[in-house]
Amino acid sequence: MAAGxxxxxxxxxxxxxxxxxxxxxxxxxxxxxxxxxxAGIIASLAGEYGMIPTQRLAEGLAVALGSGxxxxxxxxxxxxxxxxxxxxxxxxxxxxxxxxxxxxRLAG
Numbered sequence: 001m002a003a004g005x006x007x008x009x010x011x012x013x014x015x016x017x018x019x020x021x022x023x024x025x026x027x028x029x030x031x032x033x034x035x036x037x038x039a040g041i042i043a044s045l046a047g048e049y050g051m052i053p054t055q056r057l058a059e060g061l062a063v064a065l066g067s068g069x070x071x072x073x074x075x076x077x078x079x080x081x082x083x084x085x086x087x088x089x090x091x092x093x094x095x096x097x098x099x100x101x102x103x104x105r106l107a108g
Contacts, residue, residue: 012049016042016085024078032074036065042081053098057081060102076102 023038043058061077080102087098 009049012045012051013085016045016051016054017082019045020078020082020085027074032065032069036062039065046085051085053087054081054084056096057084057098057102073106076106 019038019042023035023042026035026038039058039062043055043062046052046054046058057077057080061074061081064074064077080098084098
């Protein structure tokens with residue numbers, strides 16, 4: 001399903017934000033590996049609605065969490081993922097740009 005506009009997309013974005021909030025809260029309780037599947041669910045939902053940048057960032061977050069990343073290695077992923085949920089860019093090049101912004105933050 002392609003990304004749409006209006007109320008439906010607002011609801012999807014609100015759902016994704018809620019899921020990301022729960023993922024972030026779960027980091028303390030369950031640890032990074034425990035919430036990696038939550039990031040995968042966010043990626044799947046974003047993909048269903050054609051939100052490619054959000055999907056790509058959530059996939060990257062899932063990999064980072066699944067490999068035991070935490071703290072400074074996870075913060076940029078969550079921050080940029082949260083930003084991407086509200087972003088209007090939904091194409092592949094937008095996804096590449098968002099991923100590059102995470103890499104710059106991790107390297108810097």
